[in-house]
Amino acid sequence: MNNWFSSWRAAVRIARRDAWRYKGRSFLVLAMIALPILGVSAADLTLRTSELSTGEQLTRSLGAADARIVDPDYGGVPILQHPVEENSMPVGDYENKPWPKGRTDVSASFPPGSTALTDSSGAGKVRTAHGILQTEIRELKAADPMARGIMALQDGRFPEKADEVAATTHFLASSGLGIGSTVAARGLDREYRIVGSYELPDDLKADQLNALPGAFLDPLGKALEAAGMPGAGRSTTHLLALPRSADAEGFTWNMVKAANAKGVMVISRAVVLDPPADSDVPLFQQEGWGAYEDSAAAQAAALAAAGTVVGLAMLEICLLAGPAFAVGARRSRRQLGLVGANGGDRRHIRAIVLAGGLVIGVAAAVVGTVLGLLLAFALQPVLEDYMGKRFGAFDVRPLELIGIGLLAVLTGLLAAVVPAVTASRQTVLASLTGRRGVRRSSRVLPVVGLVAVLLGAVIALYGSVYSDRFIIVAGGSALAELGVVAMTPALVGLFGRTGRWLPLSPRLALRDAVRNRGRTAPAVAAVLAAVAGTVAVATYQASDDAQQRAAYEARLPHGAVSVMVGEGGGRDVPAVRDAVQRNLPVDVRADVDRIVVGKASCGMYDDNKGCGRHEVVIPVANRCPLWVYTPDGSDPADKYTKAERRKLAQDWRCSETPSMPSTESGLVVADAGLLKVLAIQDPAAEKALAEGKVVSFSRPMVDAGGKLGIRLITDPAKADEAVAKGQEAPGRVTSFDAYQVAPGTESYGVAGIVPPATAKAAGITTVPFGAYFSTDRMPSTEQRQKLDDELSKTGAGAELHVEEGFVSETSIVLLSLTVFAGLITIGAAGIATGLAQADAEADLKTLAAVGAPPRVRRTLSGFQCGVVAVMGVLLGSAAGVLPAIGLRLTERRQQMNWYEQALDLGGMMDMPHVPIIIPWGTLAALLVAVPLGAALLAALVTRSRGAVARRAAT
Incomplete structure (x- = not known):
């Protein structure tokens, strides 16, 4: 034992002296081994730091509260919920019944003596130094100790009065405002003074304003309602703190289930930190539900992928570092020959060369790990800004870093194995004289490599032709590549x-x-x-x-532009059309309107009271047999065989449907200018529009007599109920003479064009919707930026699209x-x-x-x-x-x-x-x-x- 230790100590001393003597070669090998170690250790530190602990996640979502109370909008019906995630479902069978819907009195679930803090969120268009910015508005008393940790104050303070707000740092940068500036929402005359800046640790790029409860969203909602505009979409939850006592366990799972019985969902700190067993979660006992954990196969696949990457990295290092050790051994052959001449045997020669790999590996491990730690620490702010969220505490796990360092040592030893064996086989005379001798190449290795190439090619071919598993192709290809390496x-x-x-x-x-x-x-x-x-x-x-x-699928011809405003009854559309006309190289402009049912202020897909919808009546003979409703609710495709279903899938009644419809029915109200912008060259279609006919681009919409019907639905709820029963939706149907464009004509989502005079004569209400434009040349970036700035100042929710083709x-x-x-x-x-x-x-x-x-x-x-x-x-x-x-x-x-x-x-x-x-x-x-x-x-x-x-x- 002592002899073995002494010989290795001497070998390490010789290797260390040799490495210091030939600094250039040593630095080269050290860099090759240390660089991957630097990358892996930095990645490990960054990954561990970015992974928030359960406590850190709870602080960002709950602050210092014990629970967050959420109304799932099931109207107070008892629910089943996931213990950790915000997933829930109502108790009962609602397969053939309407899904429960409605507000719940969440205060009935508050335990006695608890303290509640309201947390409401909405959205509004806020006036900034540049124009209008869509902004989230959050009403939370952020200065309250219960909310500590949800928002990170950067400068100033949180609001203390009803006319004060705090803003995220990203909002201040985007809006051109600062602390002390005033801000107001579009539609609301009241102004608020910005008194502080903060950031949301989970979303550094959020544009958000913080106000006291009831100070912003309530006045904004009333102002928008008075103007006939959509509201702010307010949602409210409650932070809850239980009374403190010596034996307090927090909001327990039993308390959560009691709240579920009252129709309330609870995100509890105590439950998330210590989840109940799956058998004690009623939701997991329902069919189709279960614990959300990665499967063993997925975990094995992830480990296999990580192992493959590490293995290939080690192979790459060994391939590059091995020759360096071999050359080093040859340059030190006289020294190695002297060791043999003085009584050293082959194992001593091998030990000296292997010790070189050990010395370089240890040095690479230390250098790579230290540099990786410094790199991870230096890059953390940059990565946080890039990813848009703050990491947790800097997490250094010594065992993982030691394991990564041992990988460097192992790589250095592996890279020195072949040179060590080669050097030990050289005779003392050859080492002292510097003669290399004649060495024949191995004949076994190329044969093994050829077999590996053929076998890998066969496996990959089998995987690509007879199997759907990618892993077979990848494994065969990797084996073939290793075979080529062996044949090199x-x-x-x-x-x-x-x-x-x-x-x-x-x-x-x-x-x-x-x-x-x-x-x-x-x-x-x-x-x-x-x-x-x-x-x-x-x-x-x-x-x-x-x-x-x-x-x-192009939405427009190349270079064409469309702008649509589906809200506010079209009052902002003229300004939006003119803005595009001024800022882009427009050739032809085609204004389009849309059909509205009910109040003119109704937006597209608006389900507010007094708002309806319209649809095209598909003739019975043109309806796809695979989509018709059946009285018993069964799938209509079940009536047909596989061959019949395949044939019907190619039938024009089933295959000809407009892609990406521009409106709820695909119909727009426009003149012949739209045909020019859409590059549709059809003189008959232009003539039809001039004669007051509807131009259809979808064959199923026009019946055998050349008629197209439009149904105006004033009560969407009744219509949906009738459709669910397989009945026709109630509503007035107006028929129009129609011209059917040749099948296959690309209309870019427009199913049909209704002339404005025809719609007016039929008593159909229309409002401005937007415009289509053809351009002389592709709009430049500068023109787009100017247009975006002008559109933001209009305050309209305009959807602008410039067709640039596939990018x-x-x-x-x-x-x-x-x-x-x-x-x-x-x-x-x-x-x-x-x-x-x-x-x-x-x-x-x-x-x-x-x-x-x-x-x-x-x-x-x-x-x-x-x-x-x-x-x-x-x-x-x-x-x-x-x-x-x-x-x-x-x-x-x-x-x-x-x-x-x-x-x-x-x-x-x-x-x-x-x-x-x-x-x-x-x-x-x-x-x-x-x-x-x-x-x-x-x-x-x-x-x-x-x-x-x-x-x-x-």
């Missing part, structure tokens, strides 16, 4: 046969790479792994991008992947080149001694780097395409299965389009630009002249 030394030898046709410098570089496969093959394998992953992801992303492009979101991903692969390639090739220069110094001195020009040294270095990069990129590109194609084929089969199932059930789905696209631009950048850049960089940083040394005595 043999493949490097095959590349060497092309050297006979090359000039002197590239021929020398290729011969050196082939002769020293121990350092060339790992570097090529590292480049291969990085490029293969990049090509696989790039191919998948490019294919998915093509799929999204094909599935994109790819993966281009930045492909660019990032290309840059990443390029950096890895250049880094690996540069490392291999530096090692080659250190390893082949004698050859370079010999070239200088025999009169080789100085530029040979520079060009040789460049070609050495380029050779490694070219081999790695070529092999990686070939290996990376396989998994991407396999995954796309699997996805195609999966979507086709869903499509077939939808057809069998009578569903409406388009044929899935899952293309396979090779990103030739990315491949060209990798195949040409990256190796060329690596070669030029290596040539530029290499000195042309090297010192000529005397030949060592042998």
